[in-house]
Amino acid sequence: MNAQPIPSPAVRRLSLYLRHLEQLAAEGVKSVASNELAESLNVTAAQVRKDLGYFGQFGRPGVGYRVRVLIEELRRILGTDRTVNVILVGAGDLGRALLRYKGFRRKGFNLVAAFDVAPGKIGRAVGTVNVHNVSELPSIVRRHKVKLAVLAVPAEVAQETADMLAAAGIRGILNFAPATLHTDADLAVAPVDLAAHLEELSFRIGHHL
Amino acid sequence: MNAQPIPSPAVRRLSLYLRHLEQLAAEGVKSVASNELAESLNVTAAQVRKDLGYFGQFGRPGVGYRVRVLIEELRRILGTDRTVNVILVGAGDLGRALLRYKGFRRKGFNLVAAFDVAPGKIGRAVGTVNVHNVSELPSIVRRHKVKLAVLAVPAEVAQETADMLAAAGIRGILNFAPATLHTDADLAVAPVDLAAHLEELSFRIGHHL
């Protein structure tokens, strides 16, 4: 019934709204208006309303949005109303740090296992999970019905690793490798290039502004 | 002479182009056409040409772009043709991993020091730098003329830390804290919300597509 002309920037802002709503809930705030939310997040009130409007009608005219209700709706929309299993591939420095990062769990993501090819890393525990040989990846992915993977391998092997993940049934990759992945349309990729963000800042401060 | 109506997505793609060009250079490739570059990076050829066109005329009709030349131009534009000093604040798990991450150095960024408030962390070395008390931050920033900071502190103290950085003369913040920073227009912020990217993937695979 509903087509899907949802701007992807709007989807990304949903996480932003959710994050702030969770904080408001922790502070005991019961309801919030679009302009308050907007102000805290450096967006416009119309944008908040429009973004939420793509998914339903969650607010009450004259009142605003019920914080608890909106949090639940957003989690449902994002698919994090249930625990989402995730694996991590590449237990180098960055990979091991991500394994210890508590932010994922707080948001409903459960790291079930890590993988690497280096014998020195395999068998060790990092954070709450063990590092396995990549050969075990397909069976573990199947067993835990994992759909998302965090990719933290060197750029040189990023593409082949992504292909392997696709073959194992992974549907989404959070890619920290500084490489562009070429994948089928049914495999979603979110690239995170840490150095690129610093370059952007370097540009912005180096010139005008 | 040139106004500055440069789309910020275009600036972000510059890093992408640079990354691929560096790889081509390593492979010994001398020149490249916009459509080849485009194909490797999942963008259109027109986009590549238009993006580069905002900054000058770097190509040769009938030939393409000289790889070495374009790399130098892009580094100059991004400001990474010289070493750029960076500090890191917050030596938690994520912070320490970023200190060890080699990708920054490879791109011309030099981490000169890390800072924290926890006595247990201060005085230790992580990667190539030492962890200092934040009280030493202003003097170190001044001494090394640091303009960029990586912020990896807990969300609760992100804003106050950002204010402190602004006061110390920092001009750009790479923000890993899951909090929206409110800063003056002359302080650039690049937010990196790791959990948000996973949520986006969760959304994309949970629905259509």
Add this chain to the structure above:
DNA sequence: CCCTGTGAACCTGTTCACAGCG
């Protein structure tokens, strides 16, 4: 003839502004 550089057309996403509900 190949490939760049670029105005013009197009399109996606943002902001405006107001009708309508509580």
Add this chain to the structure above:
DNA sequence: CGCTGTGAACAGGTTCACAGGG
């Protein structure tokens, strides 16, 4: 009367398409 929900107007970016240079 306050605040949402939303069509309509607007703006920013992307793609097209072609003129022009090597």
